[in-house]
Amino acid sequence: MTLEFAQRISRIPSYPLADGYDLGSGTAMLASNESSFAPSPAVLDAAARALSGANRYPDPSYSALRRALADRYDIPRERIALGNGSCDILLAAGEALLEPGAEVVYAWPAFSVYPHLAAASGARAIEVALDDRARHDLDAIATEVTVATRLVLVCNPNNPTSTALPLERVEAFLERVPRHVCVILDEAYVEFSLTVGDTYASVELLRRWPNLVLLRTFSKAYGLAGLRVGYALCGSESFRAAVDQVRQPFSLNAAAQAAAVEALRHQEEVERRVAHVVAGRAELIDGLRALGLWTADSDANFIWTHLPEQVVEADVTAGLAARGVLVRAGAALGRQGSLRVTVGTDEENGRFLGALGEILGASP
Numbered sequence: 001m002t003l004e005f006a007q008r009i010s011r012i013p014s015y016p017l018a019d020g021y022d023l024g025s026g027t028a029m030l031a032s033n034e035s036s037f038a039p040s041p042a043v044l045d046a047a048a049r050a051l052s053g054a055n056r057y058p059d060p061s062y063s064a065l066r067r068a069l070a071d072r073y074d075i076p077r078e079r080i081a082l083g084n085g086s087c088d089i090l091l092a093a094g095e096a097l098l099e100p101g102a103e104v105v106y107a108w109p110a111f112s113v114y115p116h117l118a119a120a121s122g123a124r125a126i127e128v129a130l131d132d133r134a135r136h137d138l139d140a141i142a143t144e145v146t147v148a149t150r151l152v153l154v155c156n157p158n159n160p161t162s163t164a165l166p167l168e169r170v171e172a173f174l175e176r177v178p179r180h181v182c183v184i185l186d187e188a189y190v191e192f193s194l195t196v197g198d199t200y201a202s203v204e205l206l207r208r209w210p211n212l213v214l215l216r217t218f219s220k221a222y223g224l225a226g227l228r229v230g231y232a233l234c235g236s237e238s239f240r241a242a243v244d245q246v247r248q249p250f251s252l253n254a255a256a257q258a259a260a261v262e263a264l265r266h267q268e269e270v271e272r273r274v275a276h277v278v279a280g281r282a283e284l285i286d287g288l289r290a291l292g293l294w295t296a297d298s299d300a301n302f303i304w305t306h307l308p309e310q311v312v313e314a315d316v317t318a319g320l321a322a323r324g325v326l327v328r329a330g331a332a333l334g335r336q337g338s339l340r341v342t343v344g345t346d347e348e349n350g351r352f353l354g355a356l357g358e359i360l361g362a363s364p
């Protein structure tokens, strides 16, 4: 007997899981846009203290973390949603906003989780091609907004292509979207973006657009991917209430809450790490362009590059893996013949460039 599942199970794409987590520590893990820096001692201490109280449930209102974010971004606590990673909030948004007959619009290639939202809800997904510099085409996206649209996802900077648009462009786009349509600006990499400027600039937009939601995470610049903490700064309380309504009450465990609060207290450390990534990013881009590869201007902690046409992508990723470097192949991300490479330590970046040069030099 085979089990009978809900119809949507046959529609939902499986998230392309990165491998390498069982490899030795010598492998350069440049496939998942994580931070190469371990959490600082103060953050580890805070998490450890929380663990000593693990017989209790975590605070279901996330009071300390909510207060810290409310203070930092000067936004009412009721308009801050917290999640087990920002993906948790993203999926909850799909559940709260979408249903058969509704439409969700986003650029493609963009974050690999977006197609899940339509598949899980039975809504229709409208995928809009990027422009020739691998950036969002906001005009084309605005054109796709119809009476059926409930949600628009804008990934800025965009994963996997690393590009960002200035906020003036985002504002001009918001002007064109009806106020009952939710726009999620996915800012997982905003801390690394020189184009966006700083992490406060987009928060200003919430005052003018109550339908706007800024999706943020502690997984990238804050280096807490393993603890799963994400948040959303919302233009209206109704979004926060709806995503809370469709989820279980304890999304964030106690150690994650404590670590995130502590990490927020060490902004100079976050900035130091971001500056290191930005420097490594420039070197990687220069190195790839010196190899003759088209490489996007990056606003994130990763690089997006196109391989020469005659080269087989899978041969390149296998060659890199054989040399101890894991990256993401474009095939799994929406464009065959590309690589997405996380900025690692200086040694890892050098190893990647050396290995890629060797592989491309050897190929016909």
Ligand SMILES: *Cc1c(COP(=O)(O)O)cnc(C)c1O
Binding pocket: 033, 084, 085, 086, 087, 088, 111, 155, 158, 159, 186, 188, 216, 217, 218, 219, 220, 225, 228, 229, 230
């Ligand atoms: C990494 C990432 C996220 C955040 O994932 P978490 O669930 O917070 O770890 C969200 N959006 C994009 C575009 C990402 O790349």
